[in-house]
Amino acid sequence: MNSFIQELRWRGMLQDMTPDLEEHLSKGMASAYLGFDPTADSLHIGHLVGVMTLLHFQRSGHQPVALVGGATGMIGDPSFKSAERNLLDKLTLDHNVACIQKQLAKFLDFSGQQPNKASLVNNYDWMSQFTFLDFIREVGKHITVNYMMSKDSVKRRLEDGNGLSFTEFSYQLIQGYDFYYLWKNKNCSIQLGGSDQWGNIVTGTELIRRMDGGSAFALTVPLITKADGTKFGKTEGGSVWLDPEKTSPYAFYQFWLNVSDEDASKYIRIFTVLDQATIERLEKDHAEAPHQRVLQKEIAKEVTTMVHSKVEYEMALKASEILFGKSSTEDLASLDERTFLAVFDGVPQVQLTQEIYATIENVLDLVSEKTNYTLFSSKGEARKMILGGGVSINKEKVDDPQGKINYTLLQGKYLLVQKGKKNYAIVAVTA
RNA sequence: GGGGGAAUACCAAAGCGGCCAACUGGGACGGACUGUAAAUCCGUUGACUUAUGUCUUCACAGGUUCGAAUCCUGUUUCCCCCA
Structure with a gap:
């Protein structure tokens, strides 16, 4: 007692x-x-x-x-x-x-x-x-x-x-x-x-x-602090909410996964109910292979499951693997539409009709003008990004801004445009 | 109320008649490396179907000049000093 x-x-x-x-x-x-x-x-x-x-x-x-x-x-x-x-x-x-x-x-x-x-x-x-x-x-x-x-x-x-x-x-x-x-x-x-x-x-x-x-x-x-001195619980997008409408379970999961090594030991004690022996074992594992980030993964799993659900956690995990793992066009294509949309929940989507899509002449136009500059604020920026090797479509690097469009639409209607590692947009081609 | 100073890109800060779409630093974004990290290195950071090209920018409005971020006049805002 x-x-x-x-x-x-x-x-x-x-x-x-x-x-x-x-x-x-x-x-x-x-x-x-x-x-x-x-x-x-x-x-x-x-x-x-x-x-x-x-x-x-x-x-x-x-x-x-x-x-x-x-x-x-x-x-x-x-x-x-x-x-x-x-x-x-x-x-x-x-x-x-x-x-x-x-x-x-x-x-x-x-x-x-x-x-x-x-x-x-x-x-x-x-x-x-x-x-x-x-x-x-x-x-x-x-x-x-x-x-x-x-x-x-x-x-x-x-x-x-x-x-x-x-x-x-x-x-x-x-x-x-x-x-x-x-x-x-x-x-x-x-x-x-x-x-x-x-x-x-x-x-x-x-x-x-x-x-x-x-x-x-x-x-x-105690007040929760972060090792780097910034305010705990904030991301670029603002506070991390428990309400899935305000912070998607995926973003929520990501928040915990990105906790720094210095903070991980502290957080796993505070935000999970794992017992002392388990935590100490995880810490030992983490110290041996820090790049595996067992602590972060465990925190993210426990907290996401507790706040959202096991299903949401699994979805977030899957989304993370696809978004950050070495996934390929095939992996993307293997998802069914519902899962695909769930994985990319919260990613900006641009609708394009079949006719317009057919008239697009090159990759540059596709990722900038024709998609309302969702990912890039100007053609110049888009061009520079492409030349700098920072743009992918369906997980494949684009290297020529003038390249022709001949991509297979995922699930028959989607293109996944990616800027850098973390910025995505979906182009949905509709009839 | 009087006197002085300043306004430059996301921020800070150079430039003080042509070499300026504007030094540099930070930030942001991208690339390499990596652990979706840190550190490091590299690139980009006004727009345009990339061009030793055009256009729009240095508080705002006018003016001088072949030419202005740079000189002049007025306006606005901010800071400092004296009342």
Whole structure:
């Protein structure tokens, strides 16, 4: 029962905790919550750390509670943010909350009869009834402004000179009250969160102590960093989302596959539930043959399977092999149309009628003008790329811009145009 | 309000009458090598059916000149100094 802390510790997921938490957990099943801000209609992989924390908590036999901040989302957490945040309207927020709830349900076990099944709450449910007057009388009375101002997250904003509105300043009190509410009504004695949440969480434990003399606990997980100093979870395309509509399972898989060696050991501990022995074995394999990238492959497999599905993972794997492996025109031709389209999901597609296709005189026109400059912004660029050996059609290098078009259409209708290694476009020739 | 300076391609930054589609660095993209990596090396980076060719570019609008990113005038924006 006490393995939760140890589990987090060896996984490098323990930043900080209140001193007597370990003892508290050893007494039997406990309940902990972690909040998610509904700032978008999908979670992204930055949220995954929190999700994994709850998951480990549940696996250790405790009861996880996921809180979606329908109320706090209306305010915006100022912690370590440099500027005042824009408020989201209620409609957007409702939508976001609903979407996030659905995603969370994939990770935690909300079903079944076991006593430690997960539950989901929305702080809008209790905050919306609370009048301002009641709130400042019942809650605000217990916490001093001095206390609130001494928080690092708030102090930074004051020192910057950017200031923060009263609205944002109140945030920690509302979050603190959430904790109190859950502690009081759901017997939830622990709050988990990212290290930037420490201040807010502790306001909660303080509130519980002052209002009811109760004791509650805090635990934070470290912020995920990347060895090269860039922000974790971002690609050129923006955040990596869990929603397959926003980030395709293929792109998602690729993100993990491209994790650097330095980060791989860290990530496999945090984002997969593989046990210590397995991970250490994989690390050994990786050290022996780094070019095999067993760690990255394993992370990508585990996380993609967990977030999407085994089928999606296999599809992504197959797509990756075709896109990056030594595949040939034959390999492409061997795919059936459905698989082909799935592999190239998200790749820009250009429709061309049979008549137009027949009139195209050379490769240069085909890849530039006739396909609306999808892959190249000008003929000059296309020509230079071709001469530089950077263009392939159906996986075969094109070397002459003036070359005639005599390619076999894949599945009778597609041409795969490729610029460099990672940029593709599909030309679909229709009747 | 007064005085001074600056505006150049994605960014930084040279050029200060013809040799300028504009040095150089970064970035981006491509190639080789590799592990779909890092490092390294090479190429491309205004447009045009590649051309010792044409066209459009150096904040904007005019002007001087055979010729202007470069000189002049006005406009706009930004920075600095003094009130």
